Amino acid sequence: MSTYTRTAKILHWGMAALIAALLSLGFVMTGLPLSPDKLQLYAWHKWAGVSVFLLVWLRLLWRLRHPAPPWPAGMPRWQQRAAQLGHIALYGLMFAIPLSGWLLSSAKGVQTVWFGVLPLPDLVAKNKQLGQLLSEVHELLNFTLLALLAIHMGAALKHHWIDRDDTLRRMWR
């Protein structure tokens, strides 16, 4: 069985865990009343989000230099095309979501200081209305990601349990 490289697997599962944590944290923290704890959670969310933004560049470069293993034998053409489009959309969201977060934070006038050490430049000037709009964009992109992840994981499990091919194993072992 030909599999993904070890680096691709580490990036895939490491980023999956980080993104799952960011999604949960994002939805929980926004519902909390204002407090020092809430601000701390926002800071962690932003640090982890910027880390995803940096990691996805590395991941894309790695992916471009190391092609994926071939599709399982007998996989219909439309499924190959759908999987390919889904993967491109997931990469797009892994760039767009952190970028919209960074933009919204800048527009709301709250600079991001990565891990409390490295101040990142604000990408736009403070603008309350723009901040509100970008916050809605960030939320919408996250719901889109949730929907795509459901399809992505559903397809992986279907390949594993129903088609009984190596699709999941080649990213796992």
Ligand code: HEM
């Ligand atoms: C893959 C990376 C990221 C994911 C999956 C993610 C996910 C989320 C989610 C699910 C929410 C809650 C949305 C809502 O219901 O309003 C949220 C809110 C938020 N995120 Fe992110 N985020 C990411 C990256 C970032 C980054 C890089 C920043 C800033 C540097 C950021 C800043 C914020 C802020 C400030 C909010 C609160 C919005 C508000 O209060 O209006 N996020 N995020």
